[in-house]
Amino acid sequence: MNVLIFAEQRDGKLKxxxxxxxxxxxxxxxxxxxxxxxxxxxxxxxxxxxxxxxYGVSKVYxxxxxxxxxxxxxxxALGVGKAYELDQxxxxxxxxxxxxxxxxxxxxxxxxxxxxxxxxxxxxxxxxIEFTRPIYAGKAYKKVKGPKDVPxxxxxxxNIFPPEEKPASPEIVPLEHGVTEADVRAVVEKVLAxxxxxxxxxxxxxxxxxxxxxxxxxxxxxxxxxxxLLGGAVGASRAAVDxxxxxxxxxxxxxxxxxxxxxxxxCGISGAIQHLAGMSTSKVIVAVNKDPEAPIFxxxxxxxVGDLFDVVPKLxxxxxxxxxxxx
Amino acid sequence: xxxLVCIKHVPDTETRVKVTPDGMSLxxxxxNYVVNPYDEFAVEAALQLKEAKGEGEVTxxxxxxxxxxxxxxxxxxxxxxxxxxxxxxxxxxSDPRAVAEMLCAAIKKHDFGLVLFGKHGVGGDNQxxxxxxxxxxxxxxxTVVTKLEPQDGSVVCEREIEGGAEVVKAPLPxxxxxxxxxxxxxxxxxxxxxxxxxxxxxxxTPQDLGLDAGGLEQLDKTFELAGYDLPPKRPDGRILxxxxxxxxxxxxxxxxxxxxxx
Ligand SMILES: Cc1cc2nc3c(=O)[nH]c(=O)nc-3n(C[C@H](O)[C@H](O)[C@H](O)COP(=O)(O)OP(=O)(O)OC[C@H]3O[C@@H](n4cnc5c(N)ncnc54)[C@H](O)[C@@H]3O)c2cc1C
Ligand SMILES: Nc1ncnc2c1ncn2[C@@H]1O[C@H](COP(=O)(O)O)[C@@H](O)[C@H]1O
Numbered sequence: 401m402n403v404l405i406f407a408e409q410r411d412g413k414l415k416x417x418x419x420x421x422x423x424x425x426x427x428x429x430x431x432x433x434x435x436x437x438x439x440x441x442x443x444x445x446x447x448x449x450x451x452x453x454x455y456g457v458s459k460v461y462x463x464x465x466x467x468x469x470x471x472x473x474x475x476x477a478l479g480v481g482k483a484y485e486l487d488q489x490x491x492x493x494x495x496x497x498x499x500x501x502x503x504x505x506x507x508x509x510x511x512x513x514x515x516x517x518x519x520x521x522x523x524x525x526x527x528x529i530e531f532t533r534p535i536y537a538g539k540a541y542k543k544v545k546g547p548k549d550v551p552x553x554x555x556x557x558x559n560i561f562p563p564e565e566k567p568a569s570p571e572i573v574p575l576e577h578g579v580t581e582a583d584v585r586a587v588v589e590k591v592l593a594x595x596x597x598x599x600x601x602x603x604x605x606x607x608x609x610x611x612x613x614x615x616x617x618x619x620x621x622x623x624x625x626x627x628x629l630l631g632g633a634v635g636a637s638r639a640a641v642d643x644x645x646x647x648x649x650x651x652x653x654x655x656x657x658x659x660x661x662x663x664x665x666x667c668g669i670s671g672a673i674q675h676l677a678g679m680s681t682s683k684v685i686v687a688v689n690k691d692p693e694a695p696i697f698x699x700x701x702x703x704x705v706g707d708l709f710d711v712v713p714k715l716x717x718x719x720x721x722x723x724x725x726x727x
Numbered sequence: 728x729x730x731l732v733c734i735k736h737v738p739d740t741e742t743r744v745k746v747t748p749d750g751m752s753l754x755x756x757x758x759n760y761v762v763n764p765y766d767e768f769a770v771e772a773a774l775q776l777k778e779a780k781g782e783g784e785v786t787x788x789x790x791x792x793x794x795x796x797x798x799x800x801x802x803x804x805x806x807x808x809x810x811x812x813x814x815x816x817x818x819x820x821s822d823p824r825a826v827a828e829m830l831c832a833a834i835k836k837h838d839f840g841l842v843l844f845g846k847h848g849v850g851g852d853n854q855x856x857x858x859x860x861x862x863x864x865x866x867x868x869x870t871v872v873t874k875l876e877p878q879d880g881s882v883v884c885e886r887e888i889e890g891g892a893e894v895v896k897a898p899l900p901x902x903x904x905x906x907x908x909x910x911x912x913x914x915x916x917x918x919x920x921x922x923x924x925x926x927x928x929x930x931x932t933p934q935d936l937g938l939d940a941g942g943l944e945q946l947d948k949t950f951e952l953a954g955y956d957l958p959p960k961r962p963d964g965r966i967l968x969x970x971x972x973x974x975x976x977x978x979x980x981x982x983x984x985x986x987x988x989x
Contacts, residue, residue, distance in 0.1 A: 509862030585867035
């Protein structure tokens with residue numbers, strides 16, 4: 401089966417998500433006997449087409465045009481649609497990033513094809529493919545089989561499928577897209593970066609999260625310091641968000657972000673079912689809570705029963721020492 | 728301006744999910760069904776827009792069985808004017824395209840400036856229906872919106888992206904999907920609850936909407952169900968002991984040497 405991947409880039413850089421999509425696309429194409437192409441949209445994106453080659457993509461449709469300089473779901477859906485028509489793949493792979501989740505249903509809606517959202521696992525068997533995706537924010541998993549006779553699309557959850565290098569020299573096909581200003585109805589006028597922002601919780605490999613136990617917005621700096629040291633992001637429970645201590649974009653849980661970092665440090669978070677739904681598949685979970693009965697300890701890989709205002713600064717100090725030793 | 732709001736009747740977020748012994752269905756016994764939390768932001772946004780303008784009607788639409796009337800009544804009690812039930816008795820497993828087809832056909836029976844959705848339906852976690860409907864209606868869509876302001880003939884929104892936000896402007900009519908942060912949904916007043924009982928709920932079958940039930944079923948069957956699983960149990964954890972200083976040292980050591988995550 402031929403696979404077409406959407407290669408996401410922002411600000412002149414390929415997103416890691418694009419390389420993850422390439423890895424999934426290539427593995428599926430190889431297992432089912434087909435090739436993998438990519439569609440890359442933006443302005444000045446030629447160098448990224450070469451980069452995609454390093455990840456086993458054999459053909460790149462490049463829409464290098466001012467109309468794609470800034471993301472808009474109208475222009476991008478038409479651009480991807482053009483590549484879809486040219487390539488006629490059996491499967492289209494998107495990443496379930498903010499952009500991918502906005503774009504994918506615009507494309508599948510236009511062609512009337514099905515879309516499996518945010519899969520976390522797939523298996524090629526009996527000539528078909530079985531996809532696994534979390535439902536109920538990860539309280540259960542649903543497995544579905546991809547159809548054999550009609551094309552369809554999937555989006556893959558970020559940070560699950562590691563990128564894999566596989567050098568190839570891709571054929572570069574300039575995309576004759578015909579998209580003009582008149583096609584863009586929902587116009588992105590500005591992109592606002594959050595102030596002094598660390599990484600987004602959805603993108604970070606390490607997340608340090610604070611709940612009601614943080615007691616107030618002024619105390620988040622101790623988490624920020626630790627997160628910065630670890631190259632991670634700051635997360636929060638809904639109780640902290642609803643108290644107005646931190647923006648909702650940091651909320652982890654069933655009505656926040658569902659994440660699976662390699663390390664999740666929960667400070668002053670009790671572990672309500674809706675919170676656990678957002679982080680229970682993290683590789684390692686550390687809980688810091690003064691209540692030994694807090695449900696979060698049932699899930700934690702390592703737990704410290706204690707006051708977070710004692711524990712977190714000590715932890716930061718200890719990790720700083722480790723980092724200094726490592727140089 | 729008339730505003731349509733699509734709401735889904737879902738098991739609340741407290742629900743414990745189990746899988747039946749054959750692994751082929753979910754057991755949601757005892758679940759309490761409510762308006763999808765994100766759709767409450769959509770209802771609230773519609774009511775605020777109507778109140779600000781002092782004109783227009785807010786109509787709720789849902790695709791579901793008779794039990795979904797409970798959620799329609801809830802939205803009517805918040806202050807919506809009327810409601811539409813698109814009856815599809817097998818909606819739980821529905822492909823988002825089948826839901827979107829029904830919603831789209833029902834929407835086309837109305838005059839509207841905006842169609843509001845939730846960012847996603849909790850449970851199914853698809854995050855597709857709003858964008859699919861916009862595509863079928865051929866109108867612009869802005870998703871995951873945390874700020875919404877009408878501006879003569881257009882709407883200007885902020886939408887959440889990784890590490891920031893985009894400011895997006897689109898001409899009306901448009902589709903918006905609502906994210907937490909947009910507003911604080913109101914609780915229905917007693918008066919609202921009483922009034923809701925008398926408000927009109929229209930029911931449409933797929934036939935009423937000019938849709939072929941077989942075709943919808945076909946969409947639903949595109950992805951054959953292979954089964955459900957519960958998440959694997961996590962290995963037992965370890966509560967550290969001793970002096971706090973030693974606990975912290977031990978934690979850093981195991982994170983570095985054993986778990987290799989720092
Ligand atoms: C529709 C709906 C959706 C929801 N979605 C989400 C969601 O997406 N994400 C989410 O997180 N929640 C969600 N919730 C809320 C959830 O039910 C809980 O209310 C919330 O997670 C509790 O947050 P918390 O753990 O910070 O607060 P609490 O439950 O109050 O826990 C605070 C914890 O901090 C500990 N503590 C206090 N002081 C200290 C200290 N000095 N040192 C160490 N520990 C201390 C306490 O022992 C306690 O365990 C949702 C609820 C509903 C109804
Ligand atoms: N059965 C339904 N009836 C009405 N609206 C729905 C239904 N399913 C989904 N929606 C709407 O589409 C949004 C996104 O749902 P989903 O794509 O299922 O995650 C929801 O927040 C609702 O606004």
